[in-house]
Amino acid sequence: MVRLKRRFVIPEEIRVEVEEKGGFEQIVQGLPRDEMRVVTKVIDTLSDPQRVKILYALARQRMCVCMLRRVIGSSYPRCSYHLSKLKRGGLVRSERLGNYFIYSLTPFGKSIVKHFRKYRPEVRT
Amino acid sequence: MVRLKRRFVIPEEIRVEVEEKGGFEQIVQGLPRDEMRVVTKVIDTLSDPQRVKILYALARQRMCVCMLRRVIGSSYPRCSYHLSKLKRGGLVRSERLGNYFIYSLTPFGKSIVKHFRKYRPEVRT
DNA sequence: TAAATATTTCAAAAATTTTTTAAATACTAG
DNA sequence: CTAGTATTTAAAAAATTTTTGAAATATTTA
Incomplete structure (x- = not known):
């Protein structure tokens, strides 16, 4: 006996919108x-x-x-790890100054902070 | 012999700015x-x-x-897990419609998408 | 050149998040 | 009421991310 697979059904009210x-x-x-x-x-x-x-x-x-x-408040390697992540995302860059x-x-990183700042989400936490 | 702890030093060039x-x-x-x-x-x-x-x-x-x-493309529980997370963050809400x-x-969730949309970051990946 | 400093890299350990599977809920239709 | 459906919850397993500790680099200073 073959069993038909139920097909994808969505609620009527929504289907119209879709x-x-x-x-x-x-x-x-x-x-x-x-x-x-x-x-x-x-x-x-x-x-x-x-x-x-x-970032901030x-x-x-x-x-x-x-x-x-x-x-x-962290160790060097830990900080370094986070920085490298931010760097990979194109948010920060570094340049050597002596040691x-x-x-x-x-600029991209800046624009993001600016965005957040502008937006100032007011979420209750 | 007591050993002085080195104190926090920052590069000259930067110190001025700070x-x-x-x-x-x-x-x-x-x-x-x-x-x-x-x-x-x-x-x-x-x-x-x-x-x-x-979200999108x-x-x-x-x-x-x-x-x-x-x-x-996921199972119910998996989807449910993600939804509950989004819900906790105040980005989505749900209402029951029959089953x-x-x-x-x-509104908060919408504003975030709108923000991204407006911003359209152009990062090379 | 040797010693010290700032930082990164690496690998293992620890912590956290996500996925899965099974079971629980709540509603609808028969 | 019973069976079926959509969805959530819970607990364990799997995957990923973060932290740690040790060692490697590059630079400066003595």
């Missing part, structure tokens, strides 16, 4: 893949309280690693 | 703690490609879980 937009597949295919990829990457790069703190600190003042590790590495925000 | 801003401690204390906390939370809530996809899909059309799980749960973006 139809108007050309159907479910249409909607899914229309998602902005590139934008989503970039957003995902940037967000991934930032998803850690310490990295967010670094650098928005105020460029700093060497010995300063940044104080900002987030120091000076980190600062890239 | 002084102008009232010193290192000043800068650190001046960081916008509340804003950073909220940003961290929102980002944490979103930090996953599937959750970003859900809901920006187009409210959906039940059976639709969303198709959008991200279905219809998820949609909160």
Whole structure:
């Protein structure tokens, strides 16, 4: 005895809305893949309280690693790890100054802080 | 023989800039703690490609879980897990419609997508 | 050149997040 | 009421990320 697989059913009320937009597949295919990829990457790069703190600190003042590790209260390797992540995401850059590495925000990094600042989400936590 | 602990030293060039801003401690204390906390939370809530996809899909059309799980290609529990995270972050909400749960973006969730959209970061990946 | 400093890299350990599987809920339809 | 559906919850397993500690680099200073 063959068993028919149930096919994809969506609630009536919603189906109407979906139809108007050309159907479910249409909607899914229309998602902005590139934008989503970039957003995902940037967000991934930032998803850690310490990295967010670094971002904000650098928005105020460029700093060497010995300063940044104080900002987030961590060891060198730990700080270095976070910095490299932020760097990979294109949010910060570094340049050598003698024995120091000076980190600062890239224009992209700056724009992100500016955005947050402008937006100031008011979420209850 | 007592050994003096080296004290916190920062490169000259940078120290000048820092002084102008009232010193290192000043800068650190001046960081916008509340804003950073909220940003961290929102980002944490979103930090996953599937959750970003859900966010964008809901920006187009409210959906039940059976639709969303198709959008991200996952099982129910997995989808449910991501939704609950997004919910905790205040980005989405759900309402029951018979046997279905219809998820949609909160105003806050919408504003975030709008922001990304407006910004359209152009990062090379 | 040798010693010290700032920082990075690496690998292992620890912590956290995500996925899976099974079971629980709540509603609808027969 | 019973069976079926959509969804959530819970607990364990798997995967990923973060932290740590030790060692490697590059630069400066003595």
